Amino acid sequence: xQKFFRLFPILLMVxxxxxGCQASTDAxxxxxxxxxxxxxxxxxxxxxxxxxxxxxxxxxxxxxxxxIEPEYAAAGDFDDNGLALVKENDSFLYGFINEKGxxxxxxxxxxxxxxxxxxxxxAQDSKSKLVGYIDESGSYVIKPQFNWAGDxxxxxxxxxxxxxxxxxGYIDKTGEYIIKPQFADARYFAANGLALVLDAETExxxxxxxxxxxxxxxxxxxxxxxxDNGLALVxxxxTGLVGFIDESGSFVIEPQFANANSFDDNGWALAQDPxxxxxGYINExxxxxxxxxxxxxxxxxxNGWALAQDxxxxxIGFIDDTGKYVIEAQYANASxxxxxxxxxxxxxxxxxxxxxETGAYLIDPQFADASFFAIxxxxx
Numbered sequence: 001x002q003k004f005f006r007l008f009p010i011l012l013m014v015x016x017x018x019x020g021c022q023a024s025t026d027a028x029x030x031x032x033x034x035x036x037x038x039x040x041x042x043x044x045x046x047x048x049x050x051x052x053x054x055x056x057x058x059x060x061x062x063x064x065x066x067x068i069e070p071e072y073a074a075a076g077d078f079d080d081n082g083l084a085l086v087k088e089n090d091s092f093l094y095g096f097i098n099e100k101g102x103x104x105x106x107x108x109x110x111x112x113x114x115x116x117x118x119x120x121x122x123a124q125d126s127k128s129k130l131v132g133y134i135d136e137s138g139s140y141v142i143k144p145q146f147n148w149a150g151d152x153x154x155x156x157x158x159x160x161x162x163x164x165x166x167x168x169g170y171i172d173k174t175g176e177y178i179i180k181p182q183f184a185d186a187r188y189f190a191a192n193g194l195a196l197v198l199d200a201e202t203e204x205x206x207x208x209x210x211x212x213x214x215x216x217x218x219x220x221x222x223x224x225x226x227x228d229n230g231l232a233l234v235x236x237x238x239t240g241l242v243g244f245i246d247e248s249g250s251f252v253i254e255p256q257f258a259n260a261n262s263f264d265d266n267g268w269a270l271a272q273d274p275x276x277x278x279x280g281y282i283n284e285x286x287x288x289x290x291x292x293x294x295x296x297x298x299x300x301x302x303n304g305w306a307l308a309q310d311x312x313x314x315x316i317g318f319i320d321d322t323g324k325y326v327i328e329a330q331y332a333n334a335s336x337x338x339x340x341x342x343x344x345x346x347x348x349x350x351x352x353x354x355x356x357e358t359g360a361y362l363i364d365p366q367f368a369d370a371s372f373f374a375i376x377x378x379x380x
Contacts, residue, residue, distance in 0.1 A: 044099055044378050048075040048084070050369035052351060056089060059101075062373060064354075064363040068101040077374040079115045081136055093126060096138070099378060105138035118173075122149050130163060133175075142175035153189040155210060167200060170212075179212035190226040192247055205234070207249075216249040227263040229284060241274060244286075253286035264299040266321075278311060280323075290323040301336045303357070315347060327359040338372050 046059045051070035058070030059078075074087035074094075083096040088107040095107035111124040111131075120133045125144035132144035148161035157170040162181035169181035185198035194207040199218035206218030207226070222235030222242065231244040236255035243255035244263075259272040260282075268281045273292040280292035296309035297319075305318045310329035317329035318337075333345035333352075341354045346365040353365035 043375055044078070045373050045375050046078055046099065047373040048077055048371045049352070049367040052366060052368045055368060057086070057369075059084075060363075064366075067099075068097070075371075076114050077371050078376045079374075080376050081115055081119075082376055082378065083115060083136065085112055085114050085121075094123070096121075099376075104136075105134075108138075116151050118152055120152070122151070131160075142171075142173075145175070150188065153195075154191070155189050155193065157189060157210065159186040159188065159195075168197075170195075178210070179208070182212070187225055191228060192226050192230060194226055194247065196223050196225050196232070204237070207232070215247075216245070224262050228265070229263050229267065231263055231284070233260050233262055233269075244269075252284075253282075256286070257282075261299070266300050268300065270297055270299065290319075290321070293323065298336070303337050305337065307334055307336065318342075327355075327357075335372060341373070343370055343372060 045062050046067060048057055049060050049070075050057050054070055056070040057072040057075035058066050059068040059075070061067050071089060072086040073089045073092060076085040078084040078099065082098055083104055085094060086097050087094050091107055093107035094109040094112040095103050096105040098104050108126055109123040110126050110129060113122045115121040115136065119136060120141060122131060123134045124131045128144050130144035131146045131149045132140050133142040133149065135141050145163060146160040147163050147166060150159040152158040152173065156172055157178055159168050160171050161168050165181050167181035168183040168186040169177050170179040170186070172178050182200060183197040184200040184203065187196040189195040189210070193209055194215055196205060197208050197218070198205055202218055204218040205220040205223040206214050207216040209215050219237065220234040221237045221240070224233040226232040226247070230247055231252055233242055234245050235242045239255055241255035242257050242260050243251050244253040246252050256274070257271040258274040258277060261270045263269045263284065267284055268289055270279055271282045271288075271292070272279050276292055278292035279294045279297045280288050281290040281297075283289050293311065294308045295311040295314060298307040300306040300321065304321060305326060307316055308319045308325070308329070309316050313329055315329040316331045316334045317325045318327040320326050330347070331344040332347040332350065335343035337357060341356055341362055343352055344355050344365075345352050349365055351365035352367045352370040353361050354363040356362050
């Protein structure tokens with residue numbers, strides 16, 4: 001299936017990131033966030049990591065100690081429901097475990113994703129190889145019948161690939177088509193009620209409403225979803241440059257960038273200069289707030305910092321909203337900060353560890369892969 005117009009190479013590691021907790025050192029072990037009593041019970045803090053010894057995944061606490069031994073071929077973060085998606089190393093089938101490492105849903109799926117806020121997870125049946133939706137008991141709520149399926153948007157619709165036509169339509173939570181399969185690719189509905197789709201005949205991008213009607217005709221060679229500020233990135237088919245349109249389809253920022261991404265909550269968007277190929281940050285008028293100077297970069301996080309790749313060394317550090325490095329570019333890979341800690345990859349060993357906002361290691365690099373710490377309430 002054709003993929004959507006991709007903006008920048010992703011700096012972050014492939015592990016799925018959830019809300020985090022700060023890793024703790026031995027000195028503050030008595031105050032560790034590994035387990036805390038809350039008004040709703042005991043809150044646990046675990047992270048999925050890949051052992052450098054056996055290349056299998058397990059789960060560590062905030063001190064870096066294994067709570068669930070590395071025994072899985074793949075592992076995701078724990079959801080709020082206390083379940084984590086794992087891939088069994090023997091059968092290579094997916095199931096879900098609890099915080100004790102016990103299977104709550106036995107390995108039985110060829111593929112699966114974590115549970116969404118609506119309590120459903122997408123899973124691929126091992127027999128038919130078709131995709132459906134399961135509940136937290138592992139039972140199918142929408143039977144396997146699609147070649148691919150996506151999460152439900154707030155309007156109750158989800159994009160799916162029809163197994164007969166191999167085109168994409170939208171279903172409701174009963175599995176019935178609300179918008180018949182007709183698109184070569186399709187995205188989720190944005191807050192403004194518009195969804196980005198790829199027209200099967202013209203292979204151009206446009207935006208539809210909940211009835212499947214084009215509100216903005218398919219005329220762009222690339223596009224991204226509408227952001228909360230009502231602007232969407234699109235690629236001009238004549239120049240190959242990107243700009244931003246409003247909900248009427250009119251350009252608010254003329255096509256002038258080699259690449260860009262959607263506007264973030266701070267009102268800035270990443271943009272790539274077509275001449276230097278360097279990346280900076282623009283405001284909603286299209287003017288640069290931080291001039292193009294990075295080989296790569298990410299959006300700003302809640303702590304006011306962003307990941308940025310130095311154009312000379314190609315290493316990654318953290319910048320503030322002036323473009324100045326607050327943690328020097330020194331990592332081969334890194335994640336955003338969550339509650340005071342971030343994942344980083346040592347460029348010499350290739351191993352991952354966790355740092356605090358001073359750049360000091362909380363957990364030394366020792367893992368072949370890792371995800372961020374997830375906080376969830378214990379159900380046991």
